[in-house]
Amino acid sequence: MHELLSLNVRQKISLSTQEEELLKTFFIPKKLRKKQFLLQEGEVCQYAAFVEKGLLRSYTVDKKGNEHILQFAMEGWWISDLFSFYSGEPSVYMIEAMEDAELLLIKKDRYEDLLQAIPSMERYFRLLLQNNLIATQRRLNDKLSLPAEELYLKLIDTCDSIPQRVPQHMIASFLGITRETLSRIRKQLSSSHKK
């Protein structure tokens, strides 16, 4: 059950065999069925979750009822609401399973314990956050500078696994456009491509 996590950690730092065993003891396995929630708006985010299997998303809902997807998380990814997790404030995000999922959860105090017990995990999480920040900055910059069509093109050629598993209207929501607009863009692309 913890294979992916170990692998993921060992890609960034090196651990002794004992440490690797110790690591596992900090996590709680949890299964989620499609459409179940790990976190709902207004709750305090208790866990950081590592995805062993399945696909989740985090999103907000605005006053008009529209959803805006902040993140997808598939096998080998982490998902949480960092702010709520850290501060203990209620969250504004929903985290939902888009497919049946198997997660490894860690609570905040256990997370702190883990960093004490295996100091090199500090480095692991730093690298994780760093990569995440780079990706988020890039996405923000794209959203600031590119029109809808180019956002879509950029998504499909940087990350082809997402479009495979995610329905169109959620891709639209991830890009910050409507499903209708995305549909039209795709139509136009496929027709201009054929000629």
Place this chain on the structure above:
Amino acid sequence: MHELLSLNVRQKISLSTQEEELLKTFFIPKKLRKKQFLLQEGEVCQYAAFVEKGLLRSYTVDKKGNEHILQFAMEGWWISDLFSFYSGEPSVYMIEAMEDAELLLIKKDRYEDLLQAIPSMERYFRLLLQNNLIATQRRLNDKLSLPAEELYLKLIDTCDSIPQRVPQHMIASFLGITRETLSRIRKQLSSSHKK
């Protein structure tokens, strides 16, 4: 010269007096005059910079020549192109001083040395990245879900120091709208506010 940095570090972790002295030895002081660049598009980003004084911005320039501001950095903030700094790839960002500035620079290999020499700095940078990620995610989510006017309102009541020091057209560029649109929004706000 290193007061702000020490202060900033001590807010997140505790250091012995020796460590604090040691810390300083890793940084190169550097002054920049208004409109000078720390980094230009196409260069590899050699430094992470801590701002002791002044105000900088990082931005990209798109094909049409429009600028898109990713970040402002004032006293007590860090600025860099993380991706280029880490990977050694050429950067797509410009980093420019908007006011005369005093910086503390650290090179990549020295940065690695620092983490070796003072392991608790790993934690400092982790917390830094975490806060930065939270802020960037929030900004992205706002950009995905809010219209121009609300973006502006949100900016002025969360961060009043920016509008003080930054010309309007750069605020517009930070929000991802045009100067003209921002000007009209402000006009409309001030008139509706008076009544």
Place this chain on the structure above:
DNA sequence: CGCGGGTTTGATGATGCTCAAGCCCGGTGG
């Protein structure tokens, strides 16, 4: 005085949104 940087204003147009309807397809139950 004239220049440059920043802001404002107006006219026009494009991009993307809203609302409403229809379609496709796989699953379910009579």
Place this chain on the structure above:
DNA sequence: CCACCGGGCTTGAGCATCATCAAACCCGCG
């Protein structure tokens, strides 16, 4: 086996928001 339903995708018409382009204005400064 067929009818029906729901989820997701598409299409069209009209509209709102925001961008573009061009010009004028304001003001501090050499």
